[in-house]
Amino acid sequence: xxxxxxxxxxxxxxxxESLEELMSTLNTASLHEDTEVVCAAxxxxxxxxxxxxxxxxxxAAQNCYKVAKGAFTGEIxxxxxxxxxxxxxxxxxxxxxxxFGENDELIGQKVAHALESDLGVIACIGEKLxxxxxxxTEEVIFAQTQVIAENVMDWEKVVLAYEPVWAIGTGxxxxxxxxxxxxxxxxxxxxANISEEVSDSLRIIYGGSVTAANCSELASQTDVxxxxxxxxxxxxxxxxxxxxxx
Numbered sequence: 545x546x547x548x549x550x551x552x553x554x555x556x557x558x559x560x561e562s563l564e565e566l567m568s569t570l571n572t573a574s575l576h577e578d579t580e581v582v583c584a585a586x587x588x589x590x591x592x593x594x595x596x597x598x599x600x601x602x603x604a605a606q607n608c609y610k611v612a613k614g615a616f617t618g619e620i621x622x623x624x625x626x627x628x629x630x631x632x633x634x635x636x637x638x639x640x641x642x643x644f645g646e647n648d649e650l651i652g653q654k655v656a657h658a659l660e661s662d663l664g665v666i667a668c669i670g671e672k673l674x675x676x677x678x679x680x681t682e683e684v685i686f687a688q689t690q691v692i693a694e695n696v697m698d699w700e701k702v703v704l705a706y707e708p709v710w711a712i713g714t715g716x717x718x719x720x721x722x723x724x725x726x727x728x729x730x731x732x733x734x735x736a737n738i739s740e741e742v743s744d745s746l747r748i749i750y751g752g753s754v755t756a757a758n759c760s761e762l763a764s765q766t767d768v769x770x771x772x773x774x775x776x777x778x779x780x781x782x783x784x785x786x787x788x789x790x
Contacts, residue, residue, distance in 0.1 A: 546747050548579040548763070549703055549770035550786045551666055552777025553606065553634060553751075556586055563589060566778060567596040573783045575600065576790040579770070582632050582666070583777070587620050594629035604632035604666065607640060610653040612661070622661035632664040634772075636692070638709045642672070648691040655702075656695035664701045666772060667692045668751070673710035681708075681726065686733055693738060703747045705772040706730065711752030713774060720761045720768075723750045727767035756784035763788035 558566070563585070575581060584604035585593035594603045609619035625633055635658065636651040651667075658665050669688040671681045685706065696702055706726055708718050718726070727748045734743035750762055751772035762768055773785055 546745065546769045548576075548789050549582070549747050549749055550579055550788075551582045551584060551604065551632075551634070551703075551705070551749070551770070551772045552782055553584045553637070553772055553774050554586060554778060555606070555639075555774060557778055558586070558589070560589075560592060562778075563592065564596060567593070569780055570601060570783070571596075571598040574787075575783065576787045579786055579789065581786055584632070584634050584666075585630075587625075590625065590628040590630050602632055602664075603628075603630040604634055604664075605630055606634050606637070608633050608635070608654060608658055608663075610650065610657045612657075622658045622663045625663060626661065630663075632666060633658050634666045634668065634705075636668040636688070638668065638670055638707055638712055642709065648688060651688075652691040652695040655692055659696060659698065659701055662701075664703070666703045666705050666749075668705045668707050668772070670707040670709050670712075670752075676708065676710060682729060685726070685730065689730065689733060690737075699738070699742045699746055703749055703770075704730065705749050705751050707751035707772060713753065715753055717753040717755075717758055717762075718750070720758075720765050723762055723768055724765035727765065731767055754785060756781035759785045759788040 582602040582604045584606045605625045612621050612623050635654050640646045669685045671684040675684045731743050747769040749770040754771045754773050
C-alpha cells in the first residue's frame with residue numbers, strides 16, 4: 545500500500561503571526577494517522593515552521609540549489625534545509641519552471657544533489673494549457689519525468705507531483721477522471737522505463753486547485769496517492785484535504 549501523502553505549499557505567503565495561527569490550527573486538528581503530511585514554508589521561515597509544527601507534520605523547503613555551498617547569492621542548499629530540521633524539498637514546481645526559467649537539466653541536477661544530501665524530494669511535472677490542447681500532455685510530462693528519473697538512484701525518497709499548469713491557482717481543476725488518466729499513464733511509464741517495483745510503490749500525487757470540495761473524489765482514484773496543495777493549505781480546509789481518505 546502506498547501511504548497517502550499531502551503536501552501544503554505555502555508559496556510566498558504568510559508572516560509570523562498568520563503562520564503561527566495556521567500551525568496552531570494544524571497542531572490541534574485530528575489528522576488521519578495513515579496520511580503523511582508535509583508543509584513547505586518560505587525558506588526564511590523554515591526554522592520557525594519546524595519549531596512551531598507538531599512532530600507528526602514534516603517540513604519542506606520550496607526549492608534549493610544543486611551544490612552544498614558557495615558563491616550563489618540568494619540560494620539555499622539541502623545541507624542548510626536539513627540544518628533547519630526540514631526533511632523535504634519541492635523541486636521543479638511550475639512556478640520555478642515558468643516564472644523563473646528553470647529548465648529540465650537544472651531541475652535534474654537539483655534532484656540528484658537533494659537526494660545525495662538525504663532530503664526527500666517532491667518532484668513536480670505538468671503541462672501548460674496550450675500543450676494539453678495540442679494533445680502533447682504525455683510527451684511533455686514523460687520528457688520532464690525522464691530527466692528526473694536520470695537523477696534518481698533510490699525512489700523511496702521521491703514523491704512525484706503531477707500539476708497541470710492550467711489548473712494551478714486558476715480555480716480550474718482536472719476532473720478526477722483526467723487526473724486518474726494521467727497518473728495511470730505515468731505509472732505505466734515507470735513500469736516500462738524504470739521497474740515494476742518502482743511503478744507499484746511510487747507515490748504520484750495531484751496538484752492544481754485542490755479544495756475541500758473536490759478532494760474526496762480525487763482521492764478515491766486508484767492512482768492518485770495524495771495532493772500538493774497551494775492556496776487551500778493556508779486555510780482551515782487544509783485539514784479536510786489531509787483527511788480526504790479518512
